[in-house]
Amino acid sequence: MKLSKDEVGHLAKLARLDLPEDKLEKMTRDFGAVLEYVDRIQKVDVQGVEPFTMPAKSQGWREDKPFATDAVTRELIMANFPDRAGDLLAAPGVFEMPKR
């Protein structure tokens, strides 16, 4: 099957990827080629076949108690913050609607 540029653009929006026009065109073409290849699974007879699921093998649950992390780890986590306000992670506001 083939997807249109608009459909690929919609997927990009779902995946939070800002694709400029030229990339969107190339992506749409490549998409077509890959989908054409993977579509061969449509021909396989899967009547009565269950989707594969891994056997659940939980080794038990850890205690639901908060614990303090060590100072080294804490510093490393904070050093990775793209924007830091003291010991807090600074993030953009969440209450505005998307432009597009």
Place this chain on the structure above:
Amino acid sequence: MKPLNELTITEARKLLDKDKVTSRQLTEACLEQIRSLDVTLHAFLEVYVDDALAAADRSDERRTRDEVLGTLDGIPLAIKDNMLLQGKSCTAGSKILQGYTAVYDSTVVRKLVEQGAVILGRTNMDEFAMGSSTEHSAYGPTKHPADLERVPGGSSGGSAVAVKANMCLGALGSDTGGSIRQPASLCGITGLKPTYGRVSRYGLIAMASSLDQIGPMTKCAEDASIILEAIQGQDPNDQTTVDVTSSLVPRPSSKTKGGLKGLKIGLPKQAWKMGGLEDRVLENTQAAVGRLQAAGAELVEIDLPYADEALAVYYILMPCEVSANLSRFDGIRYGLRKQELPLFETYAQSRAAGLGDEVMRRILLGTFALSSGYIDAYYVRAKKVQTLIRNAYEQAFKQVDIIATPTTPTTAFRLGEKLDDPVAMYLEDVFTVSINVAGVPAVSVPCQADGGMPVGLQLIGKWFDEATILGTARALEAYNV
């Protein structure tokens, strides 16, 4: 004695135990080789010169006090840039993690360090392990040591070259669809993907969590066994790991003629009769299989149905998991942030700026295959064909002990040759992906008879039967001309 960086782990261990070499000497030899070759080859993204020498000195000290921690104590190794080592940069070959510092140790690296191994540095890879040539690294490609115009394979291309070019004595790679075995094949080294669940993925930057496995890339099968024993095991931090008590001592262990008597090797007609195999690959892998027969093994032609569909199943299932796993790279807590209001724009622009085209392509594919309206026809259907593929392997292993195929359809191709055609690149993995889909172990062993471009033979084992494929690999090494 040959140059110290050209030793295998097995050879180095013997010399260390006899006090004929020190870990410092081994480490310095590797660092010197990196200094001479890596400007050209670009296998390493970062070399931990001071840390490595300090670790080597500590190892030597332990040895003088008779407190050797294990087989790997003092052995210089390289690790792929997607395994966390606390306090060190880790980028998964991506710009979105440029400047990111690992906050904790991955289980595998922690185990290696606890056993005294010397970590030389982190190696180059296709971005987020997506690729078969290391050309998709955001930090530039790695070159093939035998021909600088050719690719080393991927995504563990840096580790493969580090081993082949004797810049380390062994390395770790990761394999989701062939990323250990394919570069091992193209570079001419041994690369093992363990059974899913044998090795912990805790601290491995995830690509497709139900398919990823970490494994050894080494100069010989015995070295692969040594590293695998060091890194395997159940881990409470990765609940897909299994309590592994089966022995890894390669069997059969005999290297004499007739040593493989009783071993049944399946040759799937879907692989061996596939069109499009490079002549050099077919000739050398067929000859290698012939040598295994001369060593006593029985060859059995088998039918491995759904081998044709395995690549399609992989290129649906893997992107689906990728689209979920990579949603954490949103510019908020770590990594590249392109701050814009509203929040949506911060996500969209950070990701578009930090992620390469191949990564975006796979995220989009996964988003598509999981979206309502398409999920049944793609994701769910692929999961059903996965059941069929697993059943096919189960059936095959009722007739034979191991299965052999060429690892890749080609030898190392030219830089740029497959970049414009994603499907051509994906087809490089046509023999490797079904192994990940089924969760079985497989090793690629070099088998070319001349000094030309390397060719790999892939040996596939039953679930948790790494011992038999490693034993067969050792027999092949003994018989290789």
